Amino acid sequence: MVEYLGIIFAVGFAAVVLAPLLLLYRYLPPGPLADKDKTDYDRDKESTYECGVEPTGDARNRFSVKFFLVAMIFVVFDIEGVFILPWAIMFKKLGIFGFVEMMIFVGVLTVGLAYVWKKGALEW
């Protein structure tokens, strides 16, 4: 039990220090009901910072789904790369068995790449 004393201290410190901070943050500043008492100075304090320039418009934009597709495909082929790298290091030791096994792995993923290609997910 005494091994966990450090963890208990860390969790306890976080709870004891951060919880009051969060509570203060929530209850001290003027809440939404104080809107009518807000001066322009207060409203400026809460607006976004744009390097001194007046912020224009909303930061929310629609973006094309092709970014999401590319990111998803990247993750899959990156993991493939992660598997190929250690194999490449131990290539000689793994012999012909390791070679054929990795070729089967890459082959399966190539079928996936062919699918992605033909379906047009790589069209930019």
Add this chain to the structure above:
Amino acid sequence: MDIKFYIACILPELLLSATAAVILIYELTELKSERVEIAPLAIVGLICVLFTIIYQAPMGEARAFWDSIVIDDYSRYFKILFTVIGILVILTSHAFDKKENRFRGEYYLMILSSMLGMFTLVSSTDIIMIYLSIELISLPSYVLAGYDKQSREGSEGALKYLLYGALSSGLMLFGLSYIYGIGGSTNLLEIRANFDVLAPSGIILLVSFILVFAGFGYKIAAAPFHMWSPDVYQAAPTPITMFFSAAPKAAGFAALTRICYLVFTAPTSPEGGIAAAAIRGADWPTLIMVVSALTMTIGNLSALWQNNVKRLLAFSSIAHAGYMLMGLSVVSELGVKSIMFYLGVYALMNIGAFAGVAALETGAGIKTVDEYKGAIGRAPWLVIGFTICLFSLVGLPPLAGFIGKFYLFAAVVKKGVYWLALVGVINSVIGLYYYVRVVRAMVLDKGENITKMEVPVAYYVVMACTVAPVMVLGIYWSPLIDWIDASLKLAGM
């Protein structure tokens, strides 16, 4: 490292992957065509897989890939069940899609991928393999649930399924990590041997059991992890609902039973086996008994209020998972036997019921119990088959559902847990009301629309393939139970 031996071990899985690859490539060559006929290809592939599994039978028990996969009779039974479910689901999908041509290659690919995950799940005895297989089952299921991109309901159901699934996978992984921590290995067989030496404390076993059960309970739709089930069943295309209600449930139960017996029971006699399994440390059977009672009650009581037939059958699936959990909570051979038997007949009768729902939906677009009124005049043989499946779901003799429930109750009563048997019986009686409500609407009530429905032949084939066994097994069930008796060998027990 005998390659021929390993290939012989995973031949069904290899063939299933090959079928999936062929379907993928065929879909790529048919991108421009209006309708792509993949169903016959998939069915031929699945029949080959079935032959492979039967051909593998003389191998007995085999362990492959550093004991992470085990090929035994127990897994063979479930693999054959999954293949049969897959063939029936693909037949239904083919008929369901005749007019709209929405189900392209990816649909069948997803079904086969999910089935591949189920194949590996029932064979796996390694923690990482179990988690991988569950994810392989779940991820295509999320896609399949939301396959109809035009339907908002479908997308909502798929998102709910995904979020629930992600959460419960995380919980299950946490529990499995605890088991790894105490057991010292990711291999369940080694963990079992280590537990005999280490004698872990009850609390850690109970906590890890609860977490692991959270993951599996979500898959089998047991309370309190069941709320995704009605929404997903209603929102998914009906053949997919048919698939969800039968296959992942069976896979989840198979894996849950294997984990419970391998990790959470201790052998009491040298030759082992399920009969000589005693509870290790934590009193998890009582927990499962409570969950089972809760599941049955919630499932049956909620189904009373449903009008949408798919939602009603979803709640009935939840209730049936509750009945099957009764078989898991009694740590005995009869318990496992009853689960395996009930899963077999439950898959058949559920597929029959959903085939009826799918046929009525494509034939006349009717989805609620009120719209079902007078359906017997419009498609008589279909409604008769549907009625038989519904009566079997109630558990009325002389249909297979009664025999299944009889085995479950026998297992519970033999153990002496009379309160659970009582809850089960009361729930069966409550269940009678909502099943018969559907039957009454179809058979006895007069509907406004009396035009004859056009029902494709494939639905009749699926109906016949499920209703015939349901009727025969109700009277002559010894072939199935003998097969299960022979398959009752869990590797490592």
